[in-house]
Amino acid sequence: MRLTSRRRAFGWAGRSAIATTILAMVAAGLGWSGSAGAAPTTGVTSNSITIGATVPLTGAAAPGYDEIAPAMNAVFQWVNAHGGVYGRKIHYDYVDDGYNPSNTTTQTRKLVLQNQIFADVGSLGTPTQASVQAFLNAEKVPQLFVESGCNCWTNPKYPYTTGWQPPYTVDGKILGLYIKQHFAGKKVGYLSQDDEFGQDVVKGLDMEIPSSQVVSRQTYDVATLSGPLTTQMSALQAAGAQVVVLATVPAATALALLPAAEIGYKPQFVIDAVGADPPTVGPLLSSFTSQGGGSSSQASAAVGLLDGAITNAYLPAENDSSNPWIAVDRKLLQKYAPDIWSKYGLDGNTEYGLALGYTFVQALQAAGKNLTRQGLVNAIARSGKKFVTPGLVPLSYTSNVHFGYEGDSVVQISPSATPIVTPTGSFPGETTLAGPFVTSPGKGPVKKYTGKASLPPRELSSTA
Amino acid sequence: MRLFWNITLGGVSEGLIFASVALGLVLIFRATNIINFAQGAMAMLTTFIAFSVLGKGVGYWPAFVVALACGLVLGGVVQLVLIRPVQNKPPLNAVIVTFGLLILLEGLAGAIWGNSNRGFPAAFSQSGLVVGHTSIAFSHFDVFIVVAVLALVVLVALLFRFTTLGLRMRAAAFAPEAARLLGVRVSWLLTLGWSFAAVAGALAGLLVAPTSVFSPTFMDLILVYAFTAAVIGGLDSPLGAVIGGLVTGLALAYVGGYLGGALEPIGALVMLIVVLMIRPEGLFARPTARRV
Numbered sequence: 001m002r003l004t005s006r007r008r009a010f011g012w013a014g015r016s017a018i019a020t021t022i023l024a025m026v027a028a029g030l031g032w033s034g035s036a037g038a039a040p041t042t043g044v045t046s047n048s049i050t051i052g053a054t055v056p057l058t059g060a061a062a063p064g065y066d067e068i069a070p071a072m073n074a075v076f077q078w079v080n081a082h083g084g085v086y087g088r089k090i091h092y093d094y095v096d097d098g099y100n101p102s103n104t105t106t107q108t109r110k111l112v113l114q115n116q117i118f119a120d121v122g123s124l125g126t127p128t129q130a131s132v133q134a135f136l137n138a139e140k141v142p143q144l145f146v147e148s149g150c151n152c153w154t155n156p157k158y159p160y161t162t163g164w165q166p167p168y169t170v171d172g173k174i175l176g177l178y179i180k181q182h183f184a185g186k187k188v189g190y191l192s193q194d195d196e197f198g199q200d201v202v203k204g205l206d207m208e209i210p211s212s213q214v215v216s217r218q219t220y221d222v223a224t225l226s227g228p229l230t231t232q233m234s235a236l237q238a239a240g241a242q243v244v245v246l247a248t249v250p251a252a253t254a255l256a257l258l259p260a261a262e263i264g265y266k267p268q269f270v271i272d273a274v275g276a277d278p279p280t281v282g283p284l285l286s287s288f289t290s291q292g293g294g295s296s297s298q299a300s301a302a303v304g305l306l307d308g309a310i311t312n313a314y315l316p317a318e319n320d321s322s323n324p325w326i327a328v329d330r331k332l333l334q335k336y337a338p339d340i341w342s343k344y345g346l347d348g349n350t351e352y353g354l355a356l357g358y359t360f361v362q363a364l365q366a367a368g369k370n371l372t373r374q375g376l377v378n379a380i381a382r383s384g385k386k387f388v389t390p391g392l393v394p395l396s397y398t399s400n401v402h403f404g405y406e407g408d409s410v411v412q413i414s415p416s417a418t419p420i421v422t423p424t425g426s427f428p429g430e431t432t433l434a435g436p437f438v439t440s441p442g443k444g445p446v447k448k449y450t451g452k453a454s455l456p457p458r459e460l461s462s463t464a
Numbered sequence: 465m466r467l468f469w470n471i472t473l474g475g476v477s478e479g480l481i482f483a484s485v486a487l488g489l490v491l492i493f494r495a496t497n498i499i500n501f502a503q504g505a506m507a508m509l510t511t512f513i514a515f516s517v518l519g520k521g522v523g524y525w526p527a528f529v530v531a532l533a534c535g536l537v538l539g540g541v542v543q544l545v546l547i548r549p550v551q552n553k554p555p556l557n558a559v560i561v562t563f564g565l566l567i568l569l570e571g572l573a574g575a576i577w578g579n580s581n582r583g584f585p586a587a588f589s590q591s592g593l594v595v596g597h598t599s600i601a602f603s604h605f606d607v608f609i610v611v612a613v614l615a616l617v618v619l620v621a622l623l624f625r626f627t628t629l630g631l632r633m634r635a636a637a638f639a640p641e642a643a644r645l646l647g648v649r650v651s652w653l654l655t656l657g658w659s660f661a662a663v664a665g666a667l668a669g670l671l672v673a674p675t676s677v678f679s680p681t682f683m684d685l686i687l688v689y690a691f692t693a694a695v696i697g698g699l700d701s702p703l704g705a706v707i708g709g710l711v712t713g714l715a716l717a718y719v720g721g722y723l724g725g726a727l728e729p730i731g732a733l734v735m736l737i738v739v740l741m742i743r744p745e746g747l748f749a750r751p752t753a754r755r756v
Contacts, residue, residue: 063580063679194726220725226685227481227676230474230601231721238467251581251677258675262592263470264599284583284677 043118052111054097061099068353069094074337075357101131164404169441172204189216189241201247230259248275254284276311277348278427314408319429325390345422407438470601471721479713484668485690486705495657502565504683511669539662573680584673704748
């Protein structure tokens with residue numbers, strides 16, 4: 001009896017609790033539809049946008065690449081300090097994946113499902129981002145401006161994915177054409193990373209350089225890169241290669257140039273932009289000429305191993321003080337990412353992050369006040385070509401093309417150019433040899449780009 | 465022919481570097497039957513200390529000595545603080561402890577010195593020696609690597625064979641109970657064994673850093689190859705470690721030079737499997753009667 005009455009009492013209390021909850025939910029629901037008028041977009045409120053990214057902040061891939069996201073964030077801090085985009089401030093939630101695809105998967109799920117990001121912007125790496133491409137597209141979360149030149153970011157199956165930097169095959173075609181024109185009849189050798197990056201560059205090179213001219217094709221495995229690539233450089237030397245193309249990451253560039261110098265092998269080096277940034281590669285070479293302890297003058301002599309190397313560039317050279325973008329970049333970093341500025345200054349990585357940041361802010365502006373994920377993707381397809389960025393060629397976004405820059409210039413690292421000075425040292429600058437050129441990663445021809453480079457918008461150059 | 469010689473010479477200097485790390489592994493395994501997975505990370509730490517000392521502008525050789533001295537202290541401290549408590553526990557405990565130490569030290573170095581890649585100076589010029597009119601893939605620094613690693617092996621051999629200390633260390637490792645009864649302070653000798661191994665490691669770090677990309681993880685892959693070398697050599701033979709190192713270095717170089725650079729790691733694995741199938745105890749192991 002007592003038991004029964006207790007149960008009933010409990011039942012009453014339970015029922016009234018449920019009723020209250022339902023009432024509260026209805027009230028909340030009315031409140032939502034009353035104030036917003038449309039379904040809210042995940043990660044977007046009236047005064048904020050939350051975006052995320054996975055980047056290597058620790059581990060072997062972190063050095064250099066860990067500067068990119070903080071530099072991007074400097075652009076967002078500038079935007080936030082000037083009222084945000086349509087009154088919304090940008091929160092950039094970038095987390096470490098250590099360049100390990102299994103971490104990328106976990107961290108990306110966390111960003112999307114827990115942190116409720118609006119879009120994944122500026123995440124780094126081919127294997128890492130390929131591992132979450134299907135997930136992000138299934139969730140209809142924009143995967144924007146992936147930091148990789150893989151040909152895989154344009155894929156009709158994955159409409160929410162968009163690349164940014166030139167596809168590696170475009171790099172290869174443009175460098176290949178330059179070699180065909182300026183080193184006709186010379187023997188050419190390749191040293192490429194044995195993965196998609198190296199293979200895509202080689203694919204582009206082979207479209208332009210006659211196969212009879214290529215005398216040696218060497219590769220290396222990036223996962224087990226631990227010492228000098230003596231065997232590969234010896235093989236290139238033995239094959240008599242007079243022009244050697246390196247499709248290498250910065251560490252591998254150093255580990256190729258060091259043994260080449262050891263065996264007195266001095267071909268014309270042509271290095272894909274990925275592994276040619278002097279402030280990134282230079283310090284790795286400093287062991288070469290410093291004997292029994294290094295002084296800074298010896299270190300800069302070692303950087304000389306890069307002198308004369310030909311590479312490609314799709315952003316203005318960091319040493320080009322006359323370029324208005326470079327001036328804006330410096331001011332922005334100094335003010336909005338002071339610790340990055342004092343540690344690295346404006347090098348290839350921070351410049352990259354800033355340029356990517358400018359691109360994203362304009363995508364938000366183009367998407368308009370009523371921000372949705374689909375709206376953002378549509379806006380990039382519709383107006384991406386008109387975005388104002390430091391790029392030497394315009395972005396080439398359309399609804400079918402999800403590559404950003406489809407072109408670059410051919411430049412030479414030269415001791416006579418204005419040096420690139422960063423807090424880590426003084427490094428040889430670059431001079432332009434030819435270009436800029438544009439081409440698609442497919443069969444199309446390499447064409448000279450004749451349009452003008454864009455200038456930074458006035459509000460940016462005046463207030464940065 | 466020139467290609468063959470260059471590949472061979474590159475393999476020899478790479479192999480001796482593996483040997484120097486393998487030697488540290490062997491010293492510890494001999495004394496305590498533990499594989500020290502933190503051997504590379506400890507070497508990394510002492511090399512970073514040398515890097516800081518170099519930054520003070522004192523010159524190369526003082527930094528070199530400081531690194532070795534730090535190795536001596538570090539090895540002892542690690543043994544006293546971390547290894548001694550797990551010494552008589554199941555072997556897996558010690559393995560996990562050394563793994564933990566590896567992660568801890570790499571994190572610590574990253575926090576102190578940053579994760580960026582750098583160059584590290586070499587003791588001598590890295591320009592190839594000139595034979596006839598051509599530079600070969602063997603520099604003054606490679607000569608130094610050969611001399612340093614061989615000197616280390618000879619010192620280890622002399623220590624174990626001709627000194628009372630060496631005899632006690634062998635006794636402590638071989639029959640700890642009997643040695644203790646005879647008045648040998650076994651536990652202190654084990655500590656000393658770790659110290660010596662860490663000095664070998666510190667030397668290895670100073671030899672590896674100039675030829676690789678210097679960062680908190682720069683010894684990771686070297687340790688994998690050194691482990692291959694040590695296993696091929698039999699894990700408890702110092703001479704075996706050196707020969708195992710040379711075999712590994714040369715095999716990798718030939719695979720890379722003639723079959724393709726991307727195949728090098730597979731070459732190392734195939735070699736390891738073949739050796740373990742034919743001689744599971746390694747090429748230079750002592751008779752297995754000792755293993756109970």
